Amino acid sequence: MEQKISKIEKDYSEKIQKAQSLKELDGIFLALFGKNGELDLLPKEFSKLSPDERCRIGPLFNAVKQELEKTIEVRRNEIREQSYIKLVDEKLDLAETTQIKQRQGHLHLATQFKKEIIDLFENLGFYQFDAPHVEWDKYNFETLNIPKDHPSKDMWDTLYIDTSKLGVEPGQMLLRTHTSNFWSRLMEKGQTPIRAMSFDRCFRYEAVDARHSHTFNQFEIAVVGENITMANLKYLSDCLLKTILGEEAKSRFRPKYYPFVEPGVGIDSLCVFCHGKGCKICSGTGWFEIAGAGMIHPNVFKLTGQNPKKCTGLAWGFGPDRILMLKHGIEDIRYFLEGDLKFLQKY
Numbered sequence: 001m002e003q004k005i006s007k008i009e010k011d012y013s014e015k016i017q018k019a020q021s022l023k024e025l026d027g028i029f030l031a032l033f034g035k036n037g038e039l040d041l042l043p044k045e046f047s048k049l050s051p052d053e054r055c056r057i058g059p060l061f062n063a064v065k066q067e068l069e070k071t072i073e074v075r076r077n078e079i080r081e082q083s084y085i086k087l088v089d090e091k092l093d094l095a096e097t098t099q100i101k102q103r104q105g106h107l108h109l110a111t112q113f114k115k116e117i118i119d120l121f122e123n124l125g126f127y128q129f130d131a132p133h134v135e136w137d138k139y140n141f142e143t144l145n146i147p148k149d150h151p152s153k154d155m156w157d158t159l160y161i162d163t164s165k166l167g168v169e170p171g172q173m174l175l176r177t178h179t180s181n182f183w184s185r186l187m188e189k190g191q192t193p194i195r196a197m198s199f200d201r202c203f204r205y206e207a208v209d210a211r212h213s214h215t216f217n218q219f220e221i222a223v224v225g226e227n228i229t230m231a232n233l234k235y236l237s238d239c240l241l242k243t244i245l246g247e248e249a250k251s252r253f254r255p256k257y258y259p260f261v262e263p264g265v266g267i268d269s270l271c272v273f274c275h276g277k278g279c280k281i282c283s284g285t286g287w288f289e290i291a292g293a294g295m296i297h298p299n300v301f302k303l304t305g306q307n308p309k310k311c312t313g314l315a316w317g318f319g320p321d322r323i324l325m326l327k328h329g330i331e332d333i334r335y336f337l338e339g340d341l342k343f344l345q346k347y
């Protein structure tokens with residue numbers, strides 16, 4: 001028995017010293033102390049020993065057991081220390097990290113465009129004013145010279161808010177159909193002169209398809225002050241066109257009816273694809289409409305408590321989503337709201 005114990009001690013001490021990894025040490029530990037391990041089985045044979053022998057073997061067994069346990073622990077610490085030194089010694093190559101392909105985010109196409117336009121008009125002295133999306137009929141229609149039940153309301157398919165629980169008359173609260181509410185609000189506040197802009201969401205009761213969306217952006221400017229004329233309107237629309245479509249961009253004004261402007265115009269841009277020759281995109285006309293505009297109607301001045309004899313004003317609004325579709329050949333307006341990764345990564 002004594003020899004057996006000494007052999008175990010000798011063999012395993014060597015094995016422990018040779019072990020190179022913690023995993024290897026775990027294996028040795030199990031072979032010794034685990035269920036049916038060498039040192040686990042041995043005491044079962046003690047019953048065969050005489051009481052004298054047992055008195056000698058018992059302490060010897062315990063001493064060897066403790067010794068081997070200790071040796072394993074010491075070796076375990078050595079291995080840990082070595083792998084730590086190895087880690088510290090390894091040089092960190094920072095250049096290596098640049099080889100990992102990083103996924104980088106960027107601003108949405110509509111936001112990039114917004115920034116570009118806002119920057120341009122900020123340089124021209126315009127400030128941003130954002131009006132509420134949930135709006136009163138008063139600012140979306142009434143003060144813009146569109147009285148209750150007037151047929152011109154049909155120009156905008158409106159989404160009305162259910163106000164039955166709010167104690168508000170039906171038809172008074174809506175999702176704004178255009179950004180023009182921002183300047184009816186400013187005029188009513190009497191904050192003239194005005195040189196303001198808004199680039200923001202609007203909503204219409206539309207059947208959604210590739211060209212129509214219930215939620216879309218508009219960019220609108222309004223200037224109110226002394227001696228504001230159509231010439232200012234023409235200059236500002238040319239500034240915008242040249243910025244977004246390039247230096248060779250050309251515009252034309254066409255008479256168009258909007259209840260809140262007089263005269264009202266539709267601003268057309270020379271088709272950037274066929275340069276006026278006529279193509280599929282401009283339906284063969286050589287032009288495509290980009291904005292509605294005009295000189296602010298005297299009635300709007302009166303309805304917002306302003307004196308139309310003292311100042312005049314201009315306004316125009318357009319749909320940037322449409323321009324972006326034309327510029328980039330985007331076929332479906334729904335991409336703007338969908339968060340489709342392929343679309344987002346492309347622009």
Ligand code: PHE
Nearest residue numbers: 178180292293294315316317
């Ligand atoms: N608000 C109009 C629309 O949404 C556009 C417009 C703005 C027209 C300003 C004239 C002046 O269709």
